[in-house]
Amino acid sequence: MRSFKRWLDRSLAAQAVMIFLLGVGLSALFRRDDHPVLWVIQGFFYAAIGITFMAVHRRRATRAAGTDPRGLVELGRRIRHREVPSEPGERESMRRLVDDQLNLLERNRRWLPYWLGFMGLITAAVLALGVAAGSVTLPLVLAVAMIGFCCWIAWMRRRTLDRLHHMRAALREDHVRVS
Known part of the structure; x- marks a missing residue:
């Protein structure tokens, strides 16, 4: 489970797949009468909106921190675990x-x-x-x-x-x- 969470945290593509699957599932749950193709279209739409917001947020955070996306994920993990980096640059x-x-x-x-x-x-x-x-x-x-x-x-x-x-x-x- 920990590796799945780490993979989901690092990969925008994994986040897009997760949003797509949740969008299709929710569309199927709440719009049972619609055609399944509409569920898929709505899932793509939700995924596109979600990934756009996440990419903009990630880009803004990487600029603020002065690091790359992988470094940002590592800094976020360290903040969650309350670990202070030892290197001056970090x-x-x-x-x-x-x-x-x-x-x-x-x-x-x-x-x-x-x-x-x-x-x-x-x-x-x-x-x-x-x-x-x-x-x-x-x-x-x-x-x-x-x-x-x-x-x-x-x-x-x-x-x-x-x-x-x-x-x-x-x-x-x-x-x-x-x-």
Whole structure:
């Protein structure tokens, strides 16, 4: 499983295949009456959008860190495991990456309540439409899934901030000891 996660983390092609398969599966689940060719077309569409966003994000992060995509993946792994690099060049790349990610999270902080509120409105609308149509089970499942997704977003944001603040402090301590 660990090698699968590492392969998925490093390869945009693997991520595209995963998004495509999830897109086809979700299209088949929610649009059973459509032709299977439409499921495949929608899967390609979802994969193209997802990979475009991931490639833009990866390119921006590699520029900020001053490293290549493989180095970026390695720096991300080290941040997740709270490992401080020993080489000065890697420490500098990690410092730039941590600063960039913290700045990005701080800039996006002001929009988080609006996005979560928008998702809440969508959840309420789906529930209202479900009650009006007489089918409560699927809208209730979707509402619970949306609430779980919003809680997961808030939890992951907090966890990422904790990791980045820890890494920033560790890099500063290491810099003070070296100087």
